[in-house]
Amino acid sequence: MKNSVGREIPEEALNIKLANGRKYEPYQGKGYRDGKYIKKQGPTTKIYENPSESKIVPSIRDAIIKTGLKDGMTVSFHHHFRNGDYIVNMVMKEIVELGIKDITIAASSLGDAHDPVAEYIEQGIVTGIQTSGIRGKMGDVVSHGKLKTPAILRSHGGRVRAVEEGDVHIDVAFIGAPTSDEYGNARALGGKGDCGVLSYAVVDSEYADKVVVITDTLVDYPNFPASIHGINVDYVVVVDEIGNPKKIASAAARMTQNPRDLMMAENVAKIMTATPWFKDGFSFQTGAGGPSLAVNRFLEPLMVERNIKMAWAIGGITGSICELKEKGLVGKIIDVQDFDTNAIDDIRNNKNHYEMTASEYANPANKGAFVNKLDFVVLAALEVDTDFNVNVITGSDGVLRGAPGGHPDTAEGAKCCIIVTPLVRGRMATICEHVVTVTTPGDCVDVVVTDYGLAVNPKRQDIIDCLDKAGVKHVKIEELKEKAYSMVGRPDDLQWKDKVVAILEARDGTILDVVREIKPYEDK
Secondary structure (H helix, E strand, O other): OEOOOOOEOOHHHHOOOOOOOOOOOEOOOOOOOOOOOOOOOOOOOOOOOOOOOOOEEOOHHHHHHHHOOOOOOEEEEOOOOHHHEOHHHHHHHHHHHOOOOOEEEEEOOOOHHHOHHHHHHHOOOEEEEEEOOEOHHHHHHHHOOOOOOOEEEOOHHHHHHHHHHOOOOOOEEEEEEOEEOOOOOEEOOOOOOOOOOOHHHHHHHHHOOEEEEEEOOEOOOOOOOOOEOHHHOOEEEEOOOOEOHHHOOOHHHOOOOOHHHHHHHHHHHHHHHHOOOOOOOEEEEEOOOHHHHHHHHHHHHHHHHHOOOEEEEEEEEOHHHHHHHHOOOEEEEEEEEEOOHHHHHHHHHOOOEEEOOHHHHHOOOOOOOHHHHOOEEEEOOOEEEOOOOEEOOEOOOOOEOEOOOOHHHHHHHOOEEEEEOOOEEOOEEOEEOOOOOOOEOHHHOOEEEEOOEEEEOOOOHHHHHHHHHHOOOOOOHHHHHHHHHHHHOOOOOOOEEEEEEEEEEOOOOOEEEEEEEEOOHHHO
16 A cells, blocks of 8 residues: 555555554655544553652662563663663663563664664564664664564654554653652753753653653752652662763764855755745754754854844754854753753753753644744755655665654644755765655655755745745756766665565654665675
8 A cells, every 4th residue: 555655555564553452554644643643641550659758779670670570561761861871771681681571662762872782682582662763783683674573663753642642552661860869850950961851751751651760860859840750750770870971962963064064054044044934033943963053053144134033942952052042042942852962051051941841842642842833944864855755764775774853743843844965975866766765754845955956845836936036046856866866876776575674653653654674685
């Protein structure tokens, strides 16, 4: 069965059983499930303990035993420490040593820091993965069919929706917290390894049957204002270290000095200023890619020139947007994740920088997520095709190595979604006939900016008119594709096996695409 972006969705994917019994449907365009979501009021089971003076237990192993974790259950984690996270590996090591198996990991994202999980997949101990990001060794073993069940990949907003709707049921949530008191009131600030916010873990604390807070800094009760509230926490464990904040920032999340990237960023700023939404009080989010971040540099003089300010910025926050706030050009920062230590310092020390939950950020099923009020979002891409579909999850070799994150959420919500990417990357065309995997559908993408020109989605005649009036040149996306192919050639079709190794959910819980097992080179 083909969905609305032309992807063939096999029957085996549509027949996958979700935890609440809901049946998958193929993606049928943005807004298809509006008004059809059903939010559970809480987890299916919640055992309340007798009041106690303290919830502290001696070790992670003790906490696992007390939760009653058994074979076949689902555990969850958050990724605010990104590549500096220690929690996943510590907890999974204890689960394995306890002999518990057939475990599903339902994390907000997983990365290179969690390479040991790949071995547990190959051993058959971890049999399910539900996440946004899947990278490193884990991405490789899943891409080669080693995971027993298809991985389910969701956007950040889609994950919250899935938990609240019951598509995934979390038996035990493990939450790494820079500070906690003995009752489990937890914050991302005030410890020796702050990560800024704990936004992604809030839904886990509210919906998991059992919740374990793991901290390396125990503070006096009450630890307020709390991100994770003790009324939802069962056990607290104190360890030596929960993560390394210095590894939160990746190379992709640093400000670029590349002239090509800067040129693209400048053109993005020109597009923004040509639209009616670039006015006093506009709202904005940028991704963590180098060219996306560099847009902030070019917005500053344009905002000063026009005497306008940004009312608020959201999303994964970096130091560059915090600098604009300190200069008086941004009113408020509403934060769901910090991408560098400068952003962590800013939310720790400055007013008008606030934490929000992932549901407030991007959940398509609540009564008003922030993404719905965005004027502009600027995002990166691995590939964009001539239907404006975007891939940010699979490499040109078909191997899982990325994450939807908030990409599909903000693209759908914003009035103007701009994708910025070089025309070619190495010897691969970035603008192509068909992306390897659709992670953000073309009906949510408005403009694509490359180093060889820009193209506007023909569905956005209003933006085309604005650019024409402002004298901003643009071409058809097919021209960019042909230019890319003339430089590096048309790629050979990837060779796949029949097995579906991953499901790409649209943020509404329908199936946007599937990833099949990649054929090893010797099999091609």
